[in-house]
Amino acid sequence: MDSFLSIGTVLVLLVLPIWVTGFMRYSLTLMLAHGISVLSVTFLIRYSGEVSIGQNFFVATGAYAVAMLNNMFGVPFLASMVIAVVLSVLVGLLFALPSRGLSGVYLSVATLALGLAAPDLLLHFSDHTGGVEGLQIDATIIKAWPLDLQQYYLALAALVLAVYVIHRFRYSRLGLMILTAREHPHAAASFGMTRGAARLSTFALSAAIAGLGGAVFGFTTSMVSPNSFTFWSSVTLLVGSVVSYYSTRIYGVVVAGAFVALTPQLLSNYGQITPIIYGAVLLGATLLANVGVPAIARLIRLRRDSHV
Incomplete structure (x- = not known):
């Protein structure tokens, strides 16, 4: 049943741009981009049992890496997206190394500090990040295609790729060992997978997915600014993960992305x-x-x- 729902969801998403245009197509593209970022939170929860409320930091890493590579060095977007994912992995490891001994509320507080620091760090290095105004991303992939279709189908392809990688990872030797380290750390240690090593691997892969989501988000909006990566954005990603019941299936991820992208529009009149x-x-x-x-x-x- 899950396979049929996943295939059906992909087929609907493939033909959806035929019937929607303009702002609705843009909103659907944002839904897919946010879905990837929510997936990074879900992956971390499912494989480590820990909650990150600083995921906006890794999303911002991917988005700003793409923007800076495009603006300063003229790197083609697809190449800059790969580099952004690699940089996000490195940033994830830099955070995970000193915090690998933390768990539960202590790790959540550490990620809280990371999430709160993200906008201020972007403003502090305003010479490179563009400050409050941010950076524009003037990039195309296929010049003959309308830009909004490029943005939509790139977001869809990235989402399908992320879901597929997680699905394959679930049944890989490394994935099984990480899951074992979560539930039975002593058994996993006997096979060479300590809880610290599992934590490093999980955070690195979660940061990679978040960086991919950030890169797609930047391409979708054609600009990045600190206001897009506040602590509140990290909270909405966590809520989206809960709403999808921590699903890594594509239909669940789409539901989570829809909640994150469309709910602010629906609640825009409710203010405080x-x-x-x-x-x-x-x-x-x-x-x-x-x-x-x-x-x-x-x-x-x-x-x-x-x-x-």
Whole structure:
């Protein structure tokens, strides 16, 4: 069933630009870009059991790397996107190395500091980052194509690639060892995978996905600025992950991306109560996932058993 839903989702997304244009197409492209960033949070939660509320830092790394490479060195976008992912991995490792012994609330506080520092760091190095105004990204991939279609299909291709890589990683030797290190650290250590090594690997891969999401986001918006990578943006990524029930399937990631990209537009008239609504959605989704869904599953089993 999951495979059919995933294939169906991809097919719908492939033909969707035929029926939508203008701002709606732009919104759908943002949905796909944010979906990739949410996927980086979900990956970290599922494989390490830890929560990052500083993921905006790694997303900003990918976005600004693309912008700076394009503006300062004229690097073609696809090449700069690969470089941005590599830089995001290095930044993830730089953070994970000193914090690999932390877990739970202590690691969350460390990522909180990272998320809060991101906008200020971008403003501090304004000579390179463009300060408050940010940097423009004037790039195309196929000049004969309309730019909005290039942005949409690049975001879709990047999302499909990220989901596929995670799916393959799940059944790889490294992926299985990381999952074992999470649940049974002593057993994993006997095979050479310590909890610290698992933490480094997980953060590096999560940062890579976040950097890819940032690069796609920058290409979609054609500019990057500190206002796009505030701590609040990191919170919305976490909420999106919860809303999708930490799904790494493409349909779940699309739901998460839709929540992150489209909800601000729907709540734009609610002003200061917007955070309250986000909090209510987060609480409701958490309760539904941990209480409602198991209760429904038990009810279905009881009814099925009663008919046997």
